[in-house]
Ligand SMILES: *[C@@H]1O[C@H](CO)[C@@H](O)[C@H](O)[C@H]1NC(C)=O
Ligand SMILES: *[C@@H]1O[C@H](CO)[C@@H](O)[C@H](O)[C@H]1NC(C)=O
């Protein structure tokens with residue numbers, strides 16, 4: 254009898270232990286974000302943390318019982334630093350600092366980022382394009398042309414931000430279809446708002462062009478309420494500054510991720526199952542629509558005709574039309590009036606061989622027509 258009682262007691266003790274175990278299995282994960290990366294990470298006019306990343310994390314916490322994601326304001330520099338060509342920021346690098354497990358909305362880059370950090374899978378299939386931003390003179394002519402192989406130039410890298418400067422050796426020039434010369438110098442723009450620092454350096458002539466996200470100027474010049482950057486610096490798109498390269502993909506392995514964390518920290522693995530389930534929900538669809546990102550979300554059953562419509566920033570430069578006045582320069586016609594090098598992709602066009610027998614204006618016209626048809630592809 255006594256034995257039975259103690260067995261029963263033992264049974265309840267075990268049940269109690271299991272319950273405790275279930276409760277303590279809720280894992281709190283602290284993810285940081287800064288506030289100058291709309292629509293991914295920003296603050297509202299009232300100073301509340303906001304963005305696609307925060308909404309995604311909050312949605313996961315509400316849905317999955319085993320994790321609770323705490324989103325905190327963190328300086329990007331504590332997450333990822335441009336020092337020494339790129340490495341983890343001080344807080345994430347420090348294994349005994351448990352106040353931060355990872356940082357949100359980083360693009361899963363090739364090169365240094367992939368070497369030194371663990372990334373979750375992507376929340377967005379946006380594999381963001383890079384570009385080259387330069388100054389326009391009073392005639393609207395860019396300081397660096399789209400044809401430049403960058404040799405002898407000084408490039409400004411936005412410290413801590415993708416595309417990382419080693420991405421310049423990965424992407425191709427969209428006017429010549431060639432890789433860049435290795436013969437350029439890189440200066441790094443560091444500061445609280447690194448994009449502002451880079452833009453000021455460009456305007457001050459400290460570099461010839463910035464290697465930067467191709468949609469950065471569009472995002473910053475929109476200047477929404479709560480903007481933390483200096484909106485004045487981003488005025489003059491198409492009159493003072495313009496992109497001479499856009500649509501440079503290939504510097505990234507995946508799109509915008511939920512978390513960048515220390516290699517081997519296990520954070521990615523903890524987040525993965527819930528992330529995958531969350532991306533199948535209507536809530537995921539709703540936040541995609543809310544942030545105007547439906548076109549680059551991973552479509553689930555709740556998506557309708559949310560077509561992928563990228564902006565001009567996603568177009569390779571040889572598909573840009575007009576002049577530089579919209580902020581996106583097309584590939585230049587070379588000084589000797591040879592056809593637009595926009596024709597570069599026509600290498601693969603079976604009819605392109607015949608144009609070589611034409612001369613003068615008809616050559617230009619033919620290639621413009623072909624160029625036009627190429628841009629409709
Ligand atoms: C790492 O973090 C711990 C805990 O916050 C702190 O005491 C220590 O000073 C940090 N180390 C460095 C090198 O910052
Ligand atoms: C990129 O993210 C998607 C969606 O989360 C995932 O299915 C895919 O495996 C990821 N690819 C890489 C290379 O990490």
Ligand SMILES: *[C@@H]1O[C@H](CO)[C@@H](O)[C@H](O)[C@H]1NC(C)=O
Pocket residue numbers: 453483484485486
């Ligand atoms: C913003 O940038 C402009 C142009 O460089 C500068 O004149 C102004 O002082 C800056 N404002 C702030 C608050 O830094």
